Amino acid sequence: DIVMTQSPDSLAVSLGERATINCKSSQSVLYSSRNKNYLAWYQQKPGQPPKLLIYWASTRESGVPDRFSGSGSGTDFALTIRSLQAEDVAVYYCQQTYNTPPTFGQGTRVEI
Amino acid sequence: EVRLVESGGGLVQPGGSLRLSCAASEFSFSSYWMHWVRQAPGKGLVWVSRIDTDGRSTVYADSVRGRFTISRDNAKNTLYLELNHLRAEDTALYFCAKGKYSGDWANSPIFDNWGQGIPVTVSS
Numbered sequence: 001d002i003v004m005t006q007s008p009d010s011l012a013v014s015l016g017e018r019a020t021i022n023c024k025s026s027q028s029v030l031y032s033s034r035n036k037n038y039l040a041w042y043q044q045k046p047g048q049p050p051k052l053l054i055y056w057a058s059t060r061e062s063g064v065p066d067r068f069s070g071s072g073s074g075t076d077f078a079l080t081i082r083s084l085q086a087e088d089v090a091v092y093y094c095q096q097t098y099n100t101p102p103t104f105g106q107g108t109r110v111e112i
Numbered sequence: 113e114v115r116l117v118e119s120g121g122g123l124v125q126p127g128g129s130l131r132l133s134c135a136a137s138e139f140s141f142s143s144y145w146m147h148w149v150r151q152a153p154g155k156g157l158v159w160v161s162r163i164d165t166d167g168r169s170t171v172y173a174d175s176v177r178g179r180f181t182i183s184r185d186n187a188k189n190t191l192y193l194e195l196n197h198l199r200a201e202d203t204a205l206y207f208c209a210k211g212k213y214s215g216d217w218a219n220s221p222i223f224d225n226w227g228q229g230i231p232v233t234v235s236s
Contacts, residue, residue, distance in 0.1 A: 040222050042157075049207055049226035050157065061224065093157055095221075101173050102221040104157040 002026050002096045006105035013110065019081040021108045023094035028074045031098065038098035041070055041079045044107075045090045054079065055097070086112060114139045114225040116208050121230035128198050128234070134191040134208030134227055142166075142186035143214040147223060148193050150204035160206070161193065165218065176202075198234045205229040 003026040013019040029038045037057035042050040052061045054070035057077055067082040081088055089112060094105040120132040134146070148160040161172045161182040170182050181194040191208050209223035 038220075042223075044157075049229055050223070051226075052212070052222065052224050055212065055222045095157075097221045100162075100171055100221075102159045104159070107156045 001101055002029065002098065002103050004094055004096055004103050004105040006092075006094055006108045008108060009106070010109040010111065012112065013081075013084045015086065015112060016083050019084050019088075019110055021079045021092050021094075021110070023072075023077045023079070023105050025075045025077075025096050025098075029096045029098040030074050037073050037077070038096055039070075039072070039077050040095045040097055041068075042093045042095065042104075043088075043090045044093065050093065053092075081110070084110070084112070114210065116210065116225060116227035118206065118208055118227045118230035121206065121232045123233045123235065124198055125236050126199060126234055130195045130198065130232060132193040132195065132206055132208075132230060132232070134193075136189045136191065136208075136210070139210070139225075140214070141184075141189040143218075145211040145218050145221075146184060146191045147209045147211065147221060148182060148191075149207045149209050149223070149226075150202075151207070151229070152201075152204045155204075158204075159221070162211075162221065163191070165214075195232065198232075200234050203232060203234050205231050 005024045007022045039057040041054040044050040058070040069080050091107045115137045117135045147162040163170050163182045179197045183192045207229045208227045210225040212222040212224040
């Protein structure tokens with residue numbers, strides 16, 4: 001199984017500041033022939049199911065604010081929240097969609 | 113708006129069984145692969161199982177293979193997960209999740225819609 005490791009486990013960011021979460025996969029999730037990185041990001045607020053934010057490493061899901069962006073390729077990825085808002089307080093998970101079983105990182109808690 | 117509503121969870125003794133259901137609406141259920149993902153209390157997300165559009169192909173996580181069975185009834189727009197030989201470590205919130213794509217990309221496990229989750233507690 002591909003192991004996904006996020007860092008840090010938690011971070012506190014001031015309102016309006018940038019938050020960056022890193023995600024590393026134990027093997028490349030780049031599907032070269034399709035030129036796509038099989039990496040997704042989810043946001044989970046307390047008491048709610050996860051919400052898809054980003055897929056193919058950098059494609060924003062419909063309706064997701066543009067302050068959320070994804071980057072990276074191969075084994076190293078990042079989710080950036082450009083200007084943190086109060087409603088962004090949540091746990092964020094990366095997930096590889098490259099092979100079965102799909103696996104998630106351990107989560108990163110973002111606080112104000 | 114896509115709607116996924118789980119039911120059937122509860123408290124069960126070790127070794128017992130449960131059948132979870134996920135009622136789907138507002139999308140073409142039979143066109144999408146469906147998944148179950150679970151989350152133990154205070155822990156992260158763990159993928160459990162998936163089923164293809166007509167139910168002929170199923171895959172399981174190692175931790176549940178041989179004990180859990182995923183199925184679907186496209187006529188009823190409902191996904192199921194039968195849980196047998198339950199263990200304490202199966203205690204979790206169980207989510208059903210929809211694959212984002214149909215057609216050629218249907219096998220991509222990007223989960224664009226999730227149910228609210230249904231709790232399963234295994235305890236004596």
